[in-house]
Amino acid sequence: MSEPYGEPEGLESVRKAVTHSQSPAPEAAPRKRAQGLAPELAAGPAPRPAELAALQRTMGNAAVTRRLQRQPDPGVRDEARRHAAEPTVHGEWGTFRDMMTRAGFPDDVTDVAWQLVLGGIAEQGQLNDEAMAKFTERQEQRDHRASNSWYQELVKVVGDYLEIDTPTLALWSGGREVSDYSRTKGHTPLEATPFGGVVDKLTLTSDWLLKTPMWNVLSKAFVSRARGPVHIFLRAYNPDSVLIAQEVPQLRVVMALNPAVKLVWHPVYAADDGKLMEVTKSLELASDASYPTRDECVQVLYDYLRLLHDPANAHSRRAYADMSSRLAANGNPQ
Template identity: 75%
Template sequence: MREARTPSVPPATATAPRRRSEPGARTTDRQQPAGPVPHPAALAALQRTAGNAAVTRWVQRQEDTGAREEARRHAIDPTGHGEWGTFRDDMARAGFDDDVTDAAWQLILGGLAEQGQLNDEAMAAHVKRQDQRDHRASNTWYQDLVKLIGAYLKIKTPTLALWSGGRQMSDYALAKGHTPLESTAFGGVVDKLTLTEDWSLKTPMWNVLSKAFVNHAGGAVHIFLRGYDPDSVLIAQEIPQLRVVMALNPAVRLVWHPVYTAADGRPMEITKRLELTTDAHYATRDECVQVLYDYLRLEHDPANDHSRRAHAEMNARLAANGNAP
């Protein structure tokens, strides 16, 4: 998948992409039979990197009427997706091999096409939230994606970072010298993409990536918490996976940071005295959440729009647990 199809090619005809790995080569576009057909170079790359099973699923996808139509169309014609060029160029800048780029893109789009059916099955077959999440995360395209790019989720700093409570927490963690998933080689590329407006199709991909990401922990893992939700990916999935890692590697430990966004928009951390500072960390989740909730209950300024959502979610959670406002 080196280029999008040429505008002059009739819509019913697919184009064999030109390989970027052949500098200066000039390749004449070859006409393929009408209808959705494989991109030869793309499928060859998929076979080399993800195996025959992925190629078989790709072929089966051609006639799968259960897939969401837009996702299915992009899985069949990957270079027709509007963000292919951005993905290709960003992967090149990040140093990825052409074959990895081709296969990763096909696996992402195949996963999006697969996910709708898995979401429907999860809701029909499971009552418990975690069972539903596990079924949605069983997407074989996303699993193959992790096998392909897992090494590119390694952190660039001594410490790995996790977060909950809004995307600003990822930027905050990075600024403090830690590496969140979005700042890894592959995570940084995918983080810039929209892929689809349907979050239910792409969220499981991020869940699968995040679970693989925490496996790279080798020391302190810094967790930045602006909001607490026991059903969040952080609490329900990433932390349990980290416990597995910790059992195998005693050097891995969790460092919790309660974060409150001040009226000027700056994230600040909360001390036990309920004061805002640049660094306040705790050894346990319970200590962190208690300090965070105490500050939101007792010190939150109702005029502070930056933390209004965290305050409202905290009140809603306490109310759901039988606590008075």
């Protein structure tokens, strides 16, 4: 991040609060985990934790009021600043707190993570504007948007809660149902991790561009945790997607350090009944078909879409259209 928009002063308070709160307290009662809510959280309006209120005063005044209100923007951005300055008035604070409780998060992590999420949303509009004004390359724009200090600090707080409950990670492209499909195959996508599963169920803001960089930062941290094969499910191929432009390159770095990490590619097609299947080398649909390289996977997927896709199949109409437009843009005959 450039010098005028360096790390907000409030983030130092967050780190101090987390460090302090992680020190053992002799009288502290253990926080209840997944077996239901703690009694004090079971009913009534969401309370304002004392620690959250202290963080709010520091981060709201020092970081939000002074830093983000330099460029007053109406609408969603203005609402995001108000929520960052007064986080417990956000309509989803109680839902977030309760889901974090059920997922087993400590209170201090919940409080600080909420501050960082809302602070990141409030600052993201400025970074998005800068990215478009300062850079012409798509990846440079994406990198600048993802330089949000609040989201970077969020990863430090919740990084240990991006663990997977299956032996292998999953990445995907082509619609949320592909993520669900990867889960049924025994792999864990980001949104099925403890923290990813919480924020995936929240709206947070109506402007997707303010929260997309948070997911990009989380996904980079997620793939960095790979320790074995990573299964990639492709229903559509876009070289400019986060999957291809960011996640896979990050995995290449991990692979160079750990030979146990390898990529397993799956071409996915939605049949007439909507059921997701995988495409074999003989262009048949099967329950499993994997390839060691991206090019093999994309070739098989494109061949099936070109030669065997039924135009009446609405479930795969978008994948076919995406493929056709990409081939046309590259000068390939249809």
